[in-house]
Amino acid sequence: MDAYGLVLNAGSSSLKFCVYRRHEAEGWRLGARGQIDGIGSSPRLTARDDAGATLADRSPGAGVKDGRAALHVLAGWLEERLGGSPVLGVGHRVVHGGARYSKPCIVTPNVIEDLRALIPLAPLHQPHNIGAIEAVAERLPDVPQVACFDTGFHRGQPEVAELVPLPSEIRDAGVQRYGFHGLSYEYIATALPLVAPEIADKKVIVAHLGSGASLCAMRARKSVDCSFGFTALDGLCMGTRPGSVDPGVILHLLQALGLSVPEVETILYEKSGLLGISGISNDMRELLENPDPRARLAVDYFVYQAAKHVGALAAVLGGVDALVFTAGIGEHSAVIRRRICEACAWLGLTLDEAANERHGQRISRAGSRVSAWVIPTNEELMIARHAGALLGISAAAPAGTAHRSTK
Numbered sequence: 001m002d003a004y005g006l007v008l009n010a011g012s013s014s015l016k017f018c019v020y021r022r023h024e025a026e027g028w029r030l031g032a033r034g035q036i037d038g039i040g041s042s043p044r045l046t047a048r049d050d051a052g053a054t055l056a057d058r059s060p061g062a063g064v065k066d067g068r069a070a071l072h073v074l075a076g077w078l079e080e081r082l083g084g085s086p087v088l089g090v091g092h093r094v095v096h097g098g099a100r101y102s103k104p105c106i107v108t109p110n111v112i113e114d115l116r117a118l119i120p121l122a123p124l125h126q127p128h129n130i131g132a133i134e135a136v137a138e139r140l141p142d143v144p145q146v147a148c149f150d151t152g153f154h155r156g157q158p159e160v161a162e163l164v165p166l167p168s169e170i171r172d173a174g175v176q177r178y179g180f181h182g183l184s185y186e187y188i189a190t191a192l193p194l195v196a197p198e199i200a201d202k203k204v205i206v207a208h209l210g211s212g213a214s215l216c217a218m219r220a221r222k223s224v225d226c227s228f229g230f231t232a233l234d235g236l237c238m239g240t241r242p243g244s245v246d247p248g249v250i251l252h253l254l255q256a257l258g259l260s261v262p263e264v265e266t267i268l269y270e271k272s273g274l275l276g277i278s279g280i281s282n283d284m285r286e287l288l289e290n291p292d293p294r295a296r297l298a299v300d301y302f303v304y305q306a307a308k309h310v311g312a313l314a315a316v317l318g319g320v321d322a323l324v325f326t327a328g329i330g331e332h333s334a335v336i337r338r339r340i341c342e343a344c345a346w347l348g349l350t351l352d353e354a355a356n357e358r359h360g361q362r363i364s365r366a367g368s369r370v371s372a373w374v375i376p377t378n379e380e381l382m383i384a385r386h387a388g389a390l391l392g393i394s395a396a397a398p399a400g401t402a403h404r405s406t407k
């Protein structure tokens with residue numbers, strides 16, 4: 001009989017999921033990818049199979065008011081689709097593992113308590129991640145669960161990279177640079193030996209450029225620094241988040257402009273970045289197509305900040321051997337890759353224009369001292385692998401063979 005594994009990524013208004021099917025001969029294969037979005041407003045369940053064919057597109061009704069209700073809708077749909085086939089385990093994306101959880105772990109009541117204690121460090125995400133774990137425990141009480149952390153891959157960085165230089169009593173309360181997008185970077189680290197063995201264990205900067213955007217400096221496939229810091233607001237310009245901002249600006253908003261803390265939070269998470277600069281959109285595709293000078297400025301700033309942070313991380317690494325692009329913009333936008341690579345020419349990077357245009361795997365010229373690559377990320381497969389390994393159920397498909405479908 002087929003058996004299944006479920007990967008969940010629970011947010012404030014959406015529950016994203018992947019269903020992996022264990023195939024006797026092939027290991028884990030993606031069976032379905034989907035989401036319930038509009039939770040609390042106009043919920044919609046959509047799912048596609050590995051080839052992109054629609055498996056579900058329906059409105060489960062206005063009763064889906066929170067993540068718990070969404071999980072029950074998903075469980076009902078899975079029962080319909082899977083018949084009596086067992087779900088062997090559920091892997092969760094959990095935004096924060098704190099200083100303690102550097103590796104994925106099987107969820108126990110103690111783990112849930114530890115994760116709850118981290119809510120103040122990630123109030124917008126952690127409660128939803130924990131809520132999904134609890135909802136699964138309620139609906140599928142016998143199915144083991146694994147928590148995989150977005151911060152985990154960055155633990156073990158040098159002390160100076162993790163430091164937030166504030167007084168010790170503040171640091172002792174957990175204020176440090178954690179870094180995020182760790183599951184994406186870990187996936188790339190596992191794919192590098194297959195895709196680019198010649199640079200896999202050298203000095204590599206990975207650019208995860210999606211709605212959220214960050215860079216990770218790796219030495220021998222270990223994270224040594226990340227442009228994200230205490231929260232996922234730092235570093236590069238993002239769709240709606242500003243990236244690095246002088247903290248004095250935040251004081252100015254609170255003190256001189258009299259904004260409330262929730263207002264500032266909304267500005268920082270939802271109204272800044274590409275959207276804030278352009279006043280048009282947070283979507284890179286739309287901005288690239290729009291001739292409005294504000295759209296051009298937003299794109300210019302995005303590229304400027306990405307190149308500036310590549311320079312900073314090259315200094316951290318003491319040189320760089322390769323630059324890897326991943327996530328929505330990194331995988332699909334030849335023009336953004338070209339512009340960032342051109343800005344990094346001083347490092348010794350020469351772009352292969354034709355390879356870049358066709359989204360080839362290696363997009364730098366043969367003689368380029370720094371090579372450039374496009375590697376599609378797959379955070380869900382990383383979670384499935386961790387869950388499979390921890391629960392002692394067979395491994396997923398090898399790295400580099402099962403890319404996430406594009407959006």
Ligand code: ADP
Binds near residue numbers: 210212282283333
């Ligand atoms: P997330 O998973 O964080 O929601 P993605 O990794 O899917 O985000 O990236 C979303 C971003 O990728 C959006 O800004 C979108 O416009 C951009 N994107 C996707 N395809 C393209 C493309 N062909 N050209 C430019 N940008 C693209």
